[in-house]
């Protein structure tokens with residue numbers, strides 16, 4: 001049997017967008033799809049640019065969700081924050097999958113355009129640093145590469161004065177268990193704390209009694225788990241593509257990224273497991 005070609009018009013599909021908002025209009029695809037400007041003639045530079053631009057878009061959504069989750073965790077019903085936290089973990093899963101595309105780029109492909117990158121590097125990703133700071137991995141020195149953009153530097157500085165996602169989780173923990181939260185410098189990363197670990201242990205020893213906190217702790221561990229996988233995929237890709245070369249951003253490269261693998265966003269939630 002032969003079919004006549006499908007005619008969208010007779011099926012009722014909207015065909016004229018002279019007056020009405022179209023897909024391209026709504027999504028502002030013109031600026032997005034004309035924002036890829038390779039600096040070399042190398043085949044793979046477009047892959048490299050798109051990989052980073054899509055990552056930055058997902059990071060934008062992650063920041064949006066983390067901000068909402070932090071606010072909801074300070075509201076009476078913490079459970080409303082859980083959906084957002086799960087979503088952020090899924091965003092990292094999405095970013096993790098994207099490494100498989102980039103991994104198809106060999107050292108020969110990359111060296112064809114690496115020089116064109118100059119001193120630019122993911123080390124200068126504002127949104128990445130905001131995510132780290134929001135979660136609680138804070139280091140004021142990381143603001144310095146943004147000094148030429150006072151608008152961005154100010155946002156990072158402001159973030160260092162705000163409670164981190166982990167701080168607000170600990171505030172709930174304290175309210176439910178009566179354990180005092182130790183004073184801390186918000187501009188620094190979270191260090192493991194025995195009092196907090198003891199409080200989280202109460203939660204893990206009696207999940208039924210502290211179900212919301214138990215679920216919250218596991219959502220945070222899940223999020224960090226996916227974040228760690230991102231760091232690991234990044235390091236492995238870097239080792240595969242540039243070996244032990246120094247980074248364009250000026251760090252030692254793979255050794256720097258290896259050191260970052262040791263980061264613990266929510267240290268107590270990992271340490272308490274030894275005591276369970």
Ligand code: HEM
Nearest residue numbers: 055121122123125128238241242247248249250251253260
């Ligand atoms: C061939 C691919 C890649 C290579 C060779 C590479 C290499 C590096 C190196 C060597 C560093 C250390 C900083 C420096 O001195 O430059 C770094 C940092 C960074 N890169 Fe990449 N990278 C690649 C892909 C990506 C992608 C796809 C992203 C996604 C946005 C990304 C995001 C970052 C971030 C956020 C940092 C800072 C990490 C931190 O401070 O903990 N990189 N990268």
Ligand SMILES: N[C@@H](CC(=O)c1ccccc1NC=O)C(=O)O
Nearest residue numbers: 117120121122123246247248249
């Ligand atoms: N740091 C990389 C360069 C790099 O990967 C990069 C350069 C510009 C914009 C984003 C980048 N991605 C991650 O660092 C290198 O040393 O080859």
